[in-house]
Structures are given as structure tokens and as C-alpha cells.
Amino acid sequence: MKGPFPEIQGGGSLLLAWQVRTKRILVVGGGEVAAGRIVNILNADAKVTVVSPRAGLNDEVxxxxxxxxxxxxxxxxxxxxxxxxxxxxxAVDDIEASTQIYKLCQEKRIPANIADVPPECDFYFGSVHRDGPLQIMVSTNGNGPKLANIVRRQIAASLPYNIGAAVQRVGMLRRKLRKVAPLPEEGPKRMQWMSKVCEQWTLDELCEMTEEDMEALLGFYKPGTVPSLETVRLGEPDGAYDGPFLI
Structure with a gap:
């Protein structure tokens, strides 16, 4: 009998956005796979150490x-x-050496990823699409990295061209809102109001939103209303606009 809640599907991974800013990450190897790993972790502002004989470095590394x-x-x-x-x-071609490194990492409780050996990975790398602050990862749980890349490209091709800029503007609005309503008990209302903004404004409007627009829009937070961009630019402060709101 099907229950009222989501069915459990075992065998997956817990997909997380892992904050590694300023963390020290060791990359063993210097070939093509290592090059891809290095780009990913440098983009996440980690501190990277590469261990490999100079002869094993490809041009990018x-x-x-x-x-x-x-x-x-x-x-x-x-x-x-x-x-x-x-x-x-x-990211080395020596499986025996990789296994020894993994065992040492287990002893020291250091999370590790052993390239091309899924059973010896505490986490997997997926195929990632990046557009400014927006990141979308596709994972096959180690079953088919190439297929993950194909799926990622199809998803990326279907996204609006300006989605990254829209995310950036929404992030700026959220930070401003936290200054207007900083108390923890305001959390649910902040989330609900931001959800309305994202649902009711188009991506083009979100991209077009200036800091001046944001300041005017925040005037509608207290009554919990979300007017159109056009209404915001009329300059009606603090929810004074008495026409129809988009609720």
C-alpha cells in the first residue's frame, strides 16, 4: 500500500553543497583527472596541495x-x-597505491575520493553546470560519469540564459531583507515573502531589479505583499499602494 509520504529509494547519495573555503585539500596525481578536480576545488576557494613527480604533470596542472x-x-x-x-x-593509475592512501585516510578520518574506484570513495564528483552563483550537479553515484555529463548538458541547454544573473539579484535582495528583519522569529515570514517574489516576478524582472528597486520593494515586506516591478517603480512606500497586489 502506497503511503502518504515519499517512498524511500535506497542506493542514493546525499547531495550536498560542501563549503571547503580555506580548507586544505590534498590532490595526489597530476594528470587530466587531477586537473579537473583542481579546477573544481579552486573554484570553491579551497587551499590546494598537489603531490606528484614533475614528469607526471599535464600541461594544465x-x-x-x-x-x-x-x-x-x-x-x-x-x-x-x-x-x-x-x-x-x-587521481593516479596505481590502484594499489590509491587503496593504501584511502586506508590511511580512513584511519585519520579524512574524507577521500579515489578516482575510478567507487567503493573507496567517501563522496563522488558529479557533472556540474555553473552560471555565476548557480550550480547544478548531476550524479550517477559512480555508475556513469560520461552519462552524467550528457544529462548535465541537456539540463543546461534548457535553462534561461539569464538565470545566473537572476540568482545573483535575489541573493542581494535576501541580504538586504535580513537587515530589515534581522530577528530569528522573522525567519518564516522572510522565507515566505522571498518565495512570493521569486514566484511572481519573471526572471527578466529579477535580472532587471536595481538596488533602488530592492529598497522600494522592501517597503512592502511589513504588510507581506509583493507588488509588480511596475508598481515598485511608482515609488509607493511602505505598502501604501492601494491597488491590487499579486498575492
């Missing part, structure tokens, strides 16, 4: 090293490299 975008150790991995590390990513 060598560029990151030469530009001082990463710290670099020119040799093979040693257990002492795990000291002070928050996360480990291995």
Missing part, C-alpha cells in the same frame, strides 16, 4: 603550479602528506 595557484610537492605521495589535510583526492 603544470600551469596551476607555475602560476602559484596551488602548493606543489615534486615527488610521490608519503603518509606525512596527510598531516593537516581536510580532504584527499587521488
Amino acid at each position: 603544470a600551469y596551476r603550479v607555475d602560476q602559484k595557484q596551488v602548493d606543489y610537492i615534486d615527488r610521490k605521495f608519503e603518509p606525512a602528506d596527510l598531516d593537516g589535510v581536510d580532504m584527499v583526492l587521488t
Whole structure:
């Protein structure tokens, strides 16, 4: 009998946006896979250390090293490299060596991803679409990375061209709203009001919204109403507009 709540589907992963800003991440290896990992974690503002003999670096990783975008150790991995590390990513062709690194990480309780060995991964990398602050990840739980890439491209192609800019403007409005209504008990009302704004304004309107528009729109927060952009630009403060609101 089907219940009133979502059915449990085991075998998945918990998809999270992992904040690694200023965390120390060790990348073992310097080939193509390592290059992709390095880009992802540098984009997340992590501190990256690469361990690999110079001869094993591809052009992209060598560029990151030469530009001082990463710290670099020119040799093979040693257990002492795990000291002070928050996360480990291995991208080498030696499965036995990768397994040993994973076991050391388990002992030290350091989350690790062993490329091409799903059973020895505490987390997986998905295929990611990035548009400013917007990030969309597609994961196949290690079953088909290439397929994840194909699905990600199809999703990205279906998105409005200005979605990233709209997200950016909404984020700015949210930060301003928190200054207007900073108390914790205002949380539910803030969320409900922001939801109305996102649902009732088009993406083009959200992109077009200026800081002046935001300040005027915030005047409608107290009565909990969301007028149109046109109404906001009429300059009616503090919900004084007496025409029809979009509720």
C-alpha cells in the first residue's frame, strides 16, 4: 500500500553543497583527472596541495603550479602528506597505491575520493553546470560519469540564459531583507515573502531589479505583499499602494 509520504529509494547519495573555503585539500596525481578536480576545488576557494613527480604533470596542472595557484610537492605521495589535510583526492593509475592512501585516510578520518574506484570513495564528483552563483550537479553515484555529463548538458541547454544573473539579484535582495528583519522569529515570514517574489516576478524582472528597486520593494515586506516591478517603480512606500497586489 502506497503511503502518504515519499517512498524511500535506497542506493542514493546525499547531495550536498560542501563549503571547503580555506580548507586544505590534498590532490595526489597530476594528470587530466587531477586537473579537473583542481579546477573544481579552486573554484570553491579551497587551499590546494598537489603531490606528484614533475614528469607526471599535464600541461594544465603544470600551469596551476607555475602560476602559484596551488602548493606543489615534486615527488610521490608519503603518509606525512596527510598531516593537516581536510580532504584527499587521488587521481593516479596505481590502484594499489590509491587503496593504501584511502586506508590511511580512513584511519585519520579524512574524507577521500579515489578516482575510478567507487567503493573507496567517501563522496563522488558529479557533472556540474555553473552560471555565476548557480550550480547544478548531476550524479550517477559512480555508475556513469560520461552519462552524467550528457544529462548535465541537456539540463543546461534548457535553462534561461539569464538565470545566473537572476540568482545573483535575489541573493542581494535576501541580504538586504535580513537587515530589515534581522530577528530569528522573522525567519518564516522572510522565507515566505522571498518565495512570493521569486514566484511572481519573471526572471527578466529579477535580472532587471536595481538596488533602488530592492529598497522600494522592501517597503512592502511589513504588510507581506509583493507588488509588480511596475508598481515598485511608482515609488509607493511602505505598502501604501492601494491597488491590487499579486498575492
